[in-house]
Amino acid sequence: MAARLRSVPARSSRGRYKISASMELTSPIEMSDSYPPVVEEVARLAGSPEVRAAFDWFRSQEAQLTQWQMEAARIAAPPFGEAARSAWLAERFRELGLRDVQADEVGNVFGVRPGSGIRSVALSAHIDTVFPATTPLNIRQQGSRLYGPGVADNGAGIAAMLAVAGAIRAARISHTLAVVFIGNVGEEGEGDLRGMRHVFATPRWRDSIAYSVIVDGAGADTVVAEALGSRRFEVIVRGPGGHSWSDFGAPNPIIALARAIQAFSQTPVPSSPKTTFNVGVIRGGTSVNSIPESASMRVDLRSSSMAEIDRLERALRDAVDRAIEAENRAAAGHRTRKPQAVQPEVVMIGNRPAGELAPDARLLQVIGAVDAQLGNTAQVQRASTDANIPLSLGREAIALGGGGSGGGAHTLQEWFDTSGRSLGLRRILLTMLTLAGVAE
Numbered sequence: 447m448a449a450r451l452r453s454v455p456a457r458s459s460r461g462r463y464k465i466s467a468s469m470e471l472t473s474p475i476e477m478s479d480s481y482p483p484v485v486e487e488v489a490r491l492a493g494s495p496e497v498r499a500a501f502d503w504f505r506s507q508e509a510q511l512t513q514w515q516m517e518a519a520r521i522a523a524p525p526f527g528e529a530a531r532s533a534w535l536a537e538r539f540r541e542l543g544l545r546d547v548q549a550d551e552v553g554n555v556f557g558v559r560p561g562s563g564i565r566s567v568a569l570s571a572h573i574d575t576v577f578p579a580t581t582p583l584n585i586r587q588q589g590s591r592l593y594g595p596g597v598a599d600n601g602a603g604i605a606a607m608l609a610v611a612g613a614i615r616a617a618r619i620s621h622t623l624a625v626v627f628i629g630n631v632g633e634e635g636e637g638d639l640r641g642m643r644h645v646f647a648t649p650r651w652r653d654s655i656a657y658s659v660i661v662d663g664a665g666a667d668t669v670v671a672e673a674l675g676s677r678r679f680e681v682i683v684r685g686p687g688g689h690s691w692s693d694f695g696a697p698n699p700i701i702a703l704a705r706a707i708q709a710f711s712q713t714p715v716p717s718s719p720k721t722t723f724n725v726g727v728i729r730g731g732t733s734v735n736s737i738p739e740s741a742s743m744r745v746d747l748r749s750s751s752m753a754e755i756d757r758l759e760r761a762l763r764d765a766v767d768r769a770i771e772a773e774n775r776a777a778a779g780h781r782t783r784k785p786q787a788v789q790p791e792v793v794m795i796g797n798r799p800a801g802e803l804a805p806d807a808r809l810l811q812v813i814g815a816v817d818a819q820l821g822n823t824a825q826v827q828r829a830s831t832d833a834n835i836p837l838s839l840g841r842e843a844i845a846l847g848g849g850g851s852g853g854g855a856h857t858l859q860e861w862f863d864t865s866g867r868s869l870g871l872r873r874i875l876l877t878m879l880t881l882a883g884v885a886e
């Protein structure tokens with residue numbers, strides 16, 4: 447999971463969520479006519495014998511869930527190296543009786559519990575980690591705590607997805623819409639959401655998935671309903687280089703970059719929708735007495751508004767062009783031996799689309815009613831998750847935690863505590879079943 451940028455306490459009457467008034471959505475969610483039936487439906491489902499049996503299964507099977515979680519975390523799954531974990535997950539899907547278990551060409555793993563039509567609800571968890579293949583995966587358990595890289599992000603999500611598949615099967619719950627379980631690759635870092643992007647570029651899934659519930663990390667206290675967009679660039683400036691004394695006056699890539707940074711960093715950004723930029727890495731040069739032949743920087747642009755990201759990208763490109771012109775003009779003013787110029791190259795190295803749930807989205811009503819039913823308190827958050835992809839396509843999607851608690855994500859000290867995990871699992875199951883529909 448990428449860093450959460452903002453959390454907003456967001457409870458209103460009857461457990462419904464609204465986005466805080468300080469954010470882009472300035473008016474509270476209107477109560478829609480469909481709301482009371484959702485509340486009643488959630489209450490009916492939560493009280494039904496099958497769903498209660500599924501809830502009991504979560505508690506009785508905690509040792510199994512912990513075992514799955516530790517097994518998954520022990521299989522290295524660096525970005526672009528998820529194949530072994532994909533294969534392990536496909537085996538679990540088969541054991542749990544899912545149909546049509548298959549992997550696609552990028553390594554996403556699918557398993558289906560059929561419904562009565564072609565429409566479906568997707569429950570997904572990313573299987574990749576931020577850790578390189580050489581990271582020692584010392585996954586261990588002490589009491590209710592699990593320790594080790596990836597044990598919560600996304601071991602908790604994988605365990606929750608398997609738990610929901612197991613509970614629906616054990617309690618013999620039949621649902622109207624199909625439920626598609628997806629272990630997807632490429633959520634973290636340079637993976638750039640490639641797994642979920644591929645799911646929604648594939649007609650079979652794109653045309654059938656009505657709702658997406660993404661499980662990422664631990665906890666039951668958040669709802670990610672807004673997709674923070676980001677776009678990342680590497681800007682490389684190349685020039686003739688030379689000796690600091692004898693070639694003095696030749697255009698200098700580091701100075702050109704400095705001019706670009708100076709200009710770009712003046713770009714105004716709105717506080718709402720919150721929009722940010724960062725120059726995070728700068729590299730280049732050979733030695734203190736050499737005019738560099740190249741220099742580069744990495745720039746990160748973020749906003750919940752695609753229009754703002756587009757505007758920042760134009761400002762960046764413009765700043766680079768003007769900086770190159772200025773540096774070449776300055777060099778032309780010197781008498782160098784031959785005409786020389788620096789050249790820029792701007793490479794996009796990351797692109798995560800922004801998007802958000804409409805205030806009247808059914809998915810927000812459902813998760814609000816589920817939390818009210820379970821007596822759970824949660825906050826609506828904006829973050830960059832696999833939900834960015836369906837949200838940017840105008841589809842309903844949210845990201846939830848897999849229950850329990852965790853910390854130290856993206857470090858070797860990562861931990862997960864299984865205490866209270868079943869609340870998070872009940873929350874996911876009830877959300878899925880309400881979305882999929884269960885006949886009386």
Ligand SMILES: [Zn+2]
Pocket residue numbers: 447448572599600633662663
């Ligand atoms: Zn994650």
